[in-house]
Each structure stands twice: as C-alpha cells, then as structure tokens.
Amino acid sequence: MKKALGLALATIALAACVKNNADDSATAIAVTSTADGCAVATNTAESGTLTFEVKNDGNQVTEFYLLGEDRLRIIGEVENIAPGTSRTLTFVAQPGSYYTVCKPGMVGDGVGEAPFTVTGEAVKVSVDDEEAFATAVTNYTAYTKTQVAELVTNVIEFTNAYKAGDDELARKLYPTTRINYERIEPTAEQFGDLDPKIDYRKPGADAEGLEWTGFHRIEADLWIEEAAKNYPGDPITTPLTPEQRVTLADQLVADVQALYDKVHSDDFTLEIGDITNGAIGLLDEVAAPDGKLPGEEDEFSHTDLYDFYANVEGAEVAYLNVRDIAAGKDGGADLVATLDEEFGAMKTLLGKYGSYEAGFVSYDTVSQEERNALGAQLNALSEPLSRLTAQVLGLS
Amino acid sequence: MTRVTRRGLLLGGAAAGGAALGGAGLALAVRDGDASSSTAADEQATYPFEGEHQAGITTPVQRHLYFAAYDLTADATRDDLRTLLQDWTEAARHLVQGREIGETGAVGGSPLAPPEDTGEALNLGPNGLTVTFGLGPGLFDPDRLGLESGRPALFQPLPSFALELLDDAISGGDLCVQACANDPQVAVHAVRNLSRIGFGRAQIRWAQLGYGRTSSTTRDQATPRNLMGFKDGTRNIKADDTEDLARHVWSDGEGQEWFAGGTYLVTRKIQMLIESWDRAPLSEQEAIIGRDKGEGAPLSGGTEFTEPDFRAVSTATGEPAIPAESHIRLAHPDFNGGQRILRRGYNYVEGNNALGQISGGLFFISFQRSPKQFIDLQNALARDPLNEYIRHIGSALFAVPRGVRQGEYIAQDLFV
Numbered sequence: 001m002k003k004a005l006g007l008a009l010a011t012i013a014l015a016a017c018v019k020n021n022a023d024d025s026a027t028a029i030a031v032t033s034t035a036d037g038c039a040v041a042t043n044t045a046e047s048g049t050l051t052f053e054v055k056n057d058g059n060q061v062t063e064f065y066l067l068g069e070d071r072l073r074i075i076g077e078v079e080n081i082a083p084g085t086s087r088t089l090t091f092v093a094q095p096g097s098y099y100t101v102c103k104p105g106m107v108g109d110g111v112g113e114a115p116f117t118v119t120g121e122a123v124k125v126s127v128d129d130e131e132a133f134a135t136a137v138t139n140y141t142a143y144t145k146t147q148v149a150e151l152v153t154n155v156i157e158f159t160n161a162y163k164a165g166d167d168e169l170a171r172k173l174y175p176t177t178r179i180n181y182e183r184i185e186p187t188a189e190q191f192g193d194l195d196p197k198i199d200y201r202k203p204g205a206d207a208e209g210l211e212w213t214g215f216h217r218i219e220a221d222l223w224i225e226e227a228a229k230n231y232p233g234d235p236i237t238t239p240l241t242p243e244q245r246v247t248l249a250d251q252l253v254a255d256v257q258a259l260y261d262k263v264h265s266d267d268f269t270l271e272i273g274d275i276t277n278g279a280i281g282l283l284d285e286v287a288a289p290d291g292k293l294p295g296e297e298d299e300f301s302h303t304d305l306y307d308f309y310a311n312v313e314g315a316e317v318a319y320l321n322v323r324d325i326a327a328g329k330d331g332g333a334d335l336v337a338t339l340d341e342e343f344g345a346m347k348t349l350l351g352k353y354g355s356y357e358a359g360f361v362s363y364d365t366v367s368q369e370e371r372n373a374l375g376a377q378l379n380a381l382s383e384p385l386s387r388l389t390a391q392v393l394g395l396s
Numbered sequence: 397m398t399r400v401t402r403r404g405l406l407l408g409g410a411a412a413g414g415a416a417l418g419g420a421g422l423a424l425a426v427r428d429g430d431a432s433s434s435t436a437a438d439e440q441a442t443y444p445f446e447g448e449h450q451a452g453i454t455t456p457v458q459r460h461l462y463f464a465a466y467d468l469t470a471d472a473t474r475d476d477l478r479t480l481l482q483d484w485t486e487a488a489r490h491l492v493q494g495r496e497i498g499e500t501g502a503v504g505g506s507p508l509a510p511p512e513d514t515g516e517a518l519n520l521g522p523n524g525l526t527v528t529f530g531l532g533p534g535l536f537d538p539d540r541l542g543l544e545s546g547r548p549a550l551f552q553p554l555p556s557f558a559l560e561l562l563d564d565a566i567s568g569g570d571l572c573v574q575a576c577a578n579d580p581q582v583a584v585h586a587v588r589n590l591s592r593i594g595f596g597r598a599q600i601r602w603a604q605l606g607y608g609r610t611s612s613t614t615r616d617q618a619t620p621r622n623l624m625g626f627k628d629g630t631r632n633i634k635a636d637d638t639e640d641l642a643r644h645v646w647s648d649g650e651g652q653e654w655f656a657g658g659t660y661l662v663t664r665k666i667q668m669l670i671e672s673w674d675r676a677p678l679s680e681q682e683a684i685i686g687r688d689k690g691e692g693a694p695l696s697g698g699t700e701f702t703e704p705d706f707r708a709v710s711t712a713t714g715e716p717a718i719p720a721e722s723h724i725r726l727a728h729p730d731f732n733g734g735q736r737i738l739r740r741g742y743n744y745v746e747g748n749n750a751l752g753q754i755s756g757g758l759f760f761i762s763f764q765r766s767p768k769q770f771i772d773l774q775n776a777l778a779r780d781p782l783n784e785y786i787r788h789i790g791s792a793l794f795a796v797p798r799g800v801r802q803g804e805y806i807a808q809d810l811f812v
Contacts, residue, residue, distance in 0.1 A: 273508075342596065345471070368565070372467075372599065373469070373470050375599070376469045376470070376595075376596075376599040377469070379595040379596070379599065380469065380595050380596030380597075382595075383592065383595040383596065386509075386510045387509055387510065389508050389509070390505075390506040390508040390509030391509075393508050394506040394507075394508040394509060
C-alpha cells in the first residue's frame with residue numbers, strides 16, 4: 001500500500017548531466033620513493049586532474065598513496081613499483097587536505113607521510129555509475145589491504161612484547177593493535193574460519209567447541225584478575241606458561257598473516273554493496289549485545305572505546321568512498337548532509353572519552369547514563385546509514 | 397446524567413465542541429464481554445486521533461498497553477523537539493487507522509533499503525489503537541530549550557512518598573507515548589516505529605508492556621480484575637461523566653493554550669509481592685481491600701456498584717464492616733476532599749526475578765487536572781495495609797497536551 005506520509009527525505013533537483021570539466025593539461029608531480037623517504041616535488045596543487053609520477057629509488061618494491069584528511073581513506077594509489085622503475089597515478093583532485101605516503105616493502109605504516117593541499121574550485125565529475133563504482137571499489141580494496149598490512153606489523157610488535165613477558169607493554173599495545181582489525185572487521189568475517197581464530201570472545205569459542213585463540217585469549221591472560229572475576233574457577237584463570245604464550249602468540253601472527261595473504265591475493269574482490277553494507281555492519285558490531293556498547297567486546301581490558309572508535313572510523317571510510325555517488329542521486333544531498341553531521345557528532349562524543357594517542361578511559365568507568373548517550377548517537381548515525389546502500393545502488 | 401447506549405457512541409474527541417473532525421469521526425463502540433478473546437469488532441475498531449482532548453484517556457480501555465518514556469538526546473534543541481512532535485503526530489494519524497509508516501510502508505520500497513515500516517502489524521487491523529503523547533517536566537527547565545514560559549504552574553516533579561522503592565532507570569522522562577490497542581503487537585508496532593522516527597532526537601528511557609486492563613472507562617465494560625484477583629476500578633470516572641471529567645480530569649490550561657483541554661498523566665509501576673499476597677487468608681485480603689473478592693461489593697453489603705457505607709457495623713464483630721484502614725476507604729473521595737482521578741492502568745508480568753518470585757504487578761496510570769490530586773491520594777494511602785504487599789518501583793509525571801484538529805500537531809502552541 002502506498003502511503004503519503006512526510007517522513008521521506010525531500011528530493012532535490014539535480015542536473016541530469018554533469019560535465020567533466022577537469023583540466024587534463026596539468027603537468028606531472030614528481031615523487032621519489034626511497035627506503036625511508038617519500039619526496040614529493042610540491043605540496044600544493046590546483047583542483048582538477050592530477051598526475052603523480054612515482055619513481056622508486058629504493059631497493060624494495062614500493063607503493064604510493066594519496067590519503068584523505070583522516071589519513072585513512074585512500075583517494076588514489078599505485079602499487080607494485082619495482083626498484084628503479086616509475087609508475088603514474090592520475091585522478092581528479094577536489095579541493096581539500098590530503099596526505100602523501102610511500103610504502104617500501106608494501107607493509108607497515110609507510111614512510112615520509114606529508115600533507116598535500118589541493119586549492120581552487122570543486123570539480124564536477126561524471127556520475128557514470130560503472131566508473132564511479134569501480135573507483136570506489138579500487139580505493140576501498142586498497143584501504144583494506146593497507147589496514148591488514150599495518151595489522152600484521154602491529155600484531156608482531158604486540159605479540160613480541162607478550163612473548164617476552166613484558167606485560168606492561170603488551171597491555172599498552174593491545175587496544176591500539178586491534179584498531180586496524182576493527183576498521184575492516186566485516187571484510188575479515190568474509191573468510192569464515194579466520195575471524196573466529198583472531199577475534200572470538202570466550203563464549204563464542206566455548207559454544208562452538210573451538211580452541212579459544214586470538215586477541216581475546218591473550219587479553220584474558222594479560223588481565224588475569226579480571227578473567228578470574230568474570231570466569232571464576234575457569235582454566236583461563238591460570239596464567240599461561242612462557243611456552244603456551246609463544247604458541248598462542250605465533251598462532252595469532254600466523255592467522256593475521258593468512259588474512260593478509262587472502263586480501264592480497266588476486267581472488268580478493270569487493271563489490272560496492274560490500275562497502276556500504278560493511279559500513280552498517282561495523283556499527284552493528286558496536287551495538288550488539290556482545291559488542292562494544294554493552295562493554296562485552298573487551299571484557300577483561302575494558303578497552304572497548306578503542307574498538308568503538310575504530311568501528312566508526314571504518315564505517316566512515318566506507319561511507320566516504322561512496323559519498324559522492326550517493327550525493328549525486330535523487331535525495332542524496334539530504335542523506336549525505338545528515339551522515340556528515342552524524343559521523344562528526346559520533347566522533348566528537350567519543351572524543352570526550354579520549355583518543356588513540358592520549359588513550360581512552362577504561363569502559364568500566366563509563367556510566368550507564370553515558371553509555372545511553374553513546375547509544376543514542378549511534379542510533380542517530382545508524383538509522384540514516386542503513387539507507388546508504390539503496391541510495392548508492394538502488395536509484396537511477 | 398446521560399446514560400450511554402451500547403451502539404453509536406461518539407467516542408474520544410468526537411464530543412469536542414468546534415473541533416474539526418475527519419471522516420473517521422464516528423468510532424465503533426466495542427463490546428467487552430470477554431476480555432480474553434478478540435473479536436472482529438475489536439480488530440476493526442478505530443478511534444479518531446483528532447479531538448478536543450487526546451484519545452486514549454476516556455477511550456474505552458483497550459486490552460493491551462505499550463507505554464514508552466523518552467529522553468531527548470543530549471544536544472537536542474527546541475526545534476528538534478518541535479519537528480519530532482510534528483513527525484510523531486503525522487505518524488500517529490496513520491497508525492491509528494491501521495496504516496503503515498512512510499511512503500512505501502513495510503514491503504513497497506526498494507529491496508536494497510530497510511523498509512520504512514517495520515511490518516509486524518501488517519494485516520492486523522487498527523485494533524482500536526490510540527496513541528497519547530505527554531511532555532515531561534524537565535523540558536521546561538531553565539536554560540534547556542527555552543520553554544520555561546510554557547510551563548503550567550502546577551507542573552513540578554512528584555515528591556517522594558512513603559515506602560517507595562523507585563528505580564531511576566524506570567522513572568521519569570522528557571516525553572511519553574501511551575499506545576493502547578486490542579492487540580499487543582499493534583501497540584508495540586506503534587511505539588517501535590515512533591522510536592525509529594525519534595532516533596537522533598529522542599531515545600527510549602524505559603518502556604512498559606501491559607495487558608489485561610485493570611479499569612474501565614465506560615459502563616459497557618465489565619470491571620476487570622488485577623493480579624490480586626480483585627475487581628479494580630469499580631468507581632472509576634467514566635467517559636460520560638462529563639461533569640466529573642471537567643472537574644477532575646481536564647485542565648483549563650493554567651494559562652497555557654497548549655494545555656487547555658489537556659491533563660496530567662501519572663504512571664506508577666507497582667510491583668506486587670504476589671507470593672505473600674497469595675498466602676494471605678481470604679478474609680484478610682477482603683478486609684485489606686474493603687470489598688468481597690467474588691462480586692466486588694463493598695463489605696458493607698449490596699452489589700459491585702452499591703455505594704460503600706462506611707458507617708455500617710459488622711454484626712459478627714461489632715467493628716466497622718469496612719475497616720477504617722481498608723484500601724477503598726482510604727482512597728474514597730469522601731475522605732479526600734471529594735477528589736477523584738481517572739485510572740487507566742494495566743497488569744504486567746515480566747517473568748521472575750532471580751529468587752524465583754513473580755516480577756509482576758500493576759502498571760498504574762491515572763489522569764487528573766492537577767498533580768496534587770494524585771499526591772494527596774498517595775499520601776492518604778501511606779497507612780494502607782495493602783502496602784505490605786506492594787512496592788512502587790517506577791514513577792513518572794507527564795503533561796498531556798490538548799487534542800489536535802486536522803492539520804495541527806501535538807503541543808504546537810508551545811512553539812509559537
């Protein structure tokens with residue numbers, strides 16, 4: 001039954017045909033990638049079509065990225081630049097703040113990250129779906145690979161501390177090591193057997209009769225007094241031996257390496273719906289009864305706010321990848337305006353409790369009233385985000 | 397006093413003088429002989445949303461309740477509240493007619509998008525749904541939304557009462573929605589969809605499912621029983637008691653146009669100590685209430701609707717037939733300055749607590765023109781022997797704005 005009720009988003013008139021008036025005559029910006037540097041010939045450019053000519057002067061295969069203001073979202077990238085060779089990256093640049101970074105060896109955080117500013121007027125781009133979808137998928141896929149690559153590096157550092165018995169350092173690294181994983185968790189969940197090994201909580205592993213491994217098993221051992229509170233008398237309340245630690249740590253490294261191999265294999269493909277549905281999936285992870293909002297995710301360390309923030313960041317990156325596509329379709333301007341505002345409000349509210357750098361407060365100090373406010377903002381964000389897939393895919 | 401006929405009764409706001417009513421102005425009068433079964437008339441019953449007063453107050457009490465209290469989100473503005481009430485009003489107009497939310501409803505939209513309507517009430521019929529909105533006292537606090545000047549003078553939070561054991565998490569709220577229907581799913585659907593519309597502006601603080609109405613508001617309806625097994629609401633104000641309604645229920649607005657024709661709504665979640673009550677002898681139960689359990693007649697004699705005679709003396713004991721501290725005597729208007737309230741509560745059962753005791757009781761709802769009516773009555777009940785068997789665990793007070801005409805939204809005078 002069709003109903004006339006004024007709750008739908010107002011539609012806006014949109015020019016049916018948008019011309020690509022990008023300036024194709026821009027000269028290439030030279031980039032030199034070395035073992036520890038990423039020299040860019042200039043740090044500003046006018047909006048329009050930009051070309052980076054990336055030369056690899058190092059001795060490892062390298063990559064070059066142009067990142068968004070959040071230093072997470074990939075605006076453009078070029079991979080597999082062999083030592084001594086050059087490759088180019090061409091894309092349409094909108095005014096804004098960006099970062100350039102190189103990644104010799106193709107793992108870790110990269111080197112020579114530097115700000116890059118694009119000035120001038122906004123450039124109208126084609127809203128041809130096929131092309132826009134392909135760009136969004138390419139960039140999001142690259143982002144996923146980057147996050148998993150950083151995850152591998154960070155997990156090795158974390159588990160080295162754990163294996164060495166440096167519990168203080170391991171406890172410090174635990175929440176920040178998880179950030180990369182929490183940003184892309186729906187992707188990892190595509191590989192059915194890896195997420196249970198890497199990120200299962202104890203009840204999940206027990207219920208499925210799996211040997212409990214991964215982040216949360218190590219978490220229980222690092223916060224063993226909390227483990228004794230939550231599971232009195234359980235075998236997990238006995239500290240693991242150094243040998244057991246090594247086994248557990250090496251297993252986690254092997255599992256994130258397996259994840260790395262999968263997302264870097266030629267078989268790994270994403271579709272536009274994976275991106276938009278992944279965004280809402282990340283927020284569902286927060287709100288779930290065994291998620292971050294109720295404080296069940298990190299039940300021993302109470303570092304749930306790191307995961308919460310990372311889930312929101314991951315959802316935002318996915319959203320920003322398709323934002324312009326959504327905005328270009330009927331009714332999209334309102335949805336995009338709402339999502340811009342609600343993502344901002346969510347991060348501002350989380351920011352009251354800390355940051356990755358300064359640390360987030362322990363979640364067991366966050367009152368029920370404060371959790372309710374976080375939940376209210378999460379609802380305010382999730383409800384419009386749930387309409388993104390249809391906005392991007394379902395409308396002409 | 398006019399006696400109302402069973403059929404063709406003008407209900408809800410239909411009696412409103414001058415109120416513009418839509419085509420649905422005539423509602424079905426629902427017969428209520430058997431409170432456990434649902435009839436076609438129950439399913440198809442509709443009550444108009446528009447009227448001088450909001451529906452869901454004198455409306456014949458439906459079988460089921462879903463009541464929700466909301467808090468505005470931390471950064472919500474006066475404009476957020478206004479648009480929320482606009483959106484809720486529009487949605488409620490559709491809901492009470494058994495229609496779906498949104499332009500495309502539950503299944504008519506894009507397969508890629510979440511449905512606008514959540515769908516659990518498809519094919520169920522309107523089921524006499526009423527949606528009644530109320531505003532909490534905190535909305536009028538200084539330095540909050542700029543609504544201080546709209547506060548009715550009597551609208552202050554309830555004081556503390558003897559023997560209450562209130563849980564803040566199930567008390568209070570900035571806004572309330574009372575959804576009553578003959579099918580519980582229809583009431584739940586209404587609140588669920590209104591909550592969804594509210595995300596980003598308001599969030600549920602607490603909610604309560606109720607069943608088996610514990611009072612009647614028309615003479616057609618048999619007096620129902622509460623979980624103590626007694627008829628409840630025998631002497632309730634009825635929909636046709638125009639004078640009593642004007643005197644005890646409808647506010648003149650206290651100078652506030654949005655509240656003229658409104659009323660105060662009190663909720664009290666009253667947990668019953670059911671296992672203890674069930675161990676009390678019949679004679680003690682009847683003495684506590686002041687009525688006999690089977691018929692519901694006062695202990696002074698007669699039938700259910702016989703006026704209690706508080707001077708009558710029991711020939712067997714030589715004591716007053718209705719004990720001086722019985723519930724009906726303490727609550728009787730004769731001992732409370734003639735004050736009456738309109739009750740519209742429901743039973744609730746929410747499983748058991750960890751000790752294996754039934755978590756159940758009465759979700760008390762009353763409507764009155766001044767909070768003082770409830771306060772005085774509740775204070776009078778401080779000596780009530782019933783207190784041994786009950787605890788008040790939740791409490792809230794709301795101001796229910798006047799009813800709306802076509803094209804208006806709830807409480808709109810507050811924002812001019």
